[in-house]
Amino acid sequence: GQQLNQSPQSMFIQEGEDVSMNCTSSSIFNTWLWYKQDPGEGPVLLIALYKAGELTSNGRLTAQFGITRKDSFLNISASIPSDVGIYFCGSYGKLTFGQGTILTVHP
Amino acid sequence: DAGITQSPRHKVTETGTPVTLRCHQTENHRYMYWYRQDPGHGLRLIHYSYGVKDTDKGEVSDGYSVSRSKTEDFLLTLESATSSQTSVYFCAITTGTTGELFFGEGSRLTVL
Numbered sequence: 001g002q003q004l005n006q007s008p009q010s011m012f013i014q015e016g017e018d019v020s021m022n023c024t025s026s027s028i029f030n031t032w033l034w035y036k037q038d039p040g041e042g043p044v045l046l047i048a049l050y051k052a053g054e055l056t057s058n059g060r061l062t063a064q065f066g067i068t069r070k071d072s073f074l075n076i077s078a079s080i081p082s083d084v085g086i087y088f089c090g091s092y093g094k095l096t097f098g099q100g101t102i103l104t105v106h107p
Numbered sequence: 108d109a110g111i112t113q114s115p116r117h118k119v120t121e122t123g124t125p126v127t128l129r130c131h132q133t134e135n136h137r138y139m140y141w142y143r144q145d146p147g148h149g150l151r152l153i154h155y156s157y158g159v160k161d162t163d164k165g166e167v168s169d170g171y172s173v174s175r176s177k178t179e180d181f182l183l184t185l186e187s188a189t190s191s192q193t194s195v196y197f198c199a200i201t202t203g204t205t206g207e208l209f210f211g212e213g214s215r216l217t218v219l
């Protein structure tokens with residue numbers, strides 16, 4: 001089946017630093033979705049990408065749909081403590097998700 | 108808010124007992140999904156439904172069954188719970204053709 005490899009698995013950063021994480025696939029995807037999960041809650045959609053090469057921003061978050069259609073990137077600028085959580089990449093079709101990136105932000 | 112309610116939110120049970128988790132939605136969405144979340148594995152699809160009495164298996168369906176007799180309810184059943192089914196279970200729906208999933212708050216199941 002489809003596999004999504006997300007990296008890094010975890011990140012420990014200082015408040016104010018920028019964050020970058022990525023997701024790669026063994027298959028071509030038509031949609032890339034990025035979710036954030038706060039502790040004890042369900043994942044919430046952050047950004048959705050629908051076209052190869054698309055670059056989309058949502059506040060301090062920026063995500064890109066790779067031109068090969070096999071990867072996507074999520075960047076968070078000027079991190080703050082409330083950015084803590086697990087970030088998942090995912091795609092439509094078989095609704096596959098990556099393993100998640102656990103982000104810890106030290107004040 | 109996609110109007111998704113999961114119940115129970117927490118459950119502790121013993122190996123070999125049956126367990127049913129309920130997902131209820133209030134907005135008449137056609138597509139519903141059950142995922143489990145485990146450390147190191149992310150979210151894995153168990154079963155999904157395209158409508159009433161229309162269900163299919165996901166990536167990790169062994170040991171699970173589902174039923175959807177009404178649009179608003181999608182039930183996940185563990186016929187005989189095992190310790191490997193200790194997990195957090197999430198229900199999700201999609202609102203249209205874009206594939207954007209909206210998740211419930213999760214049900215934490217512990218099988219002793």
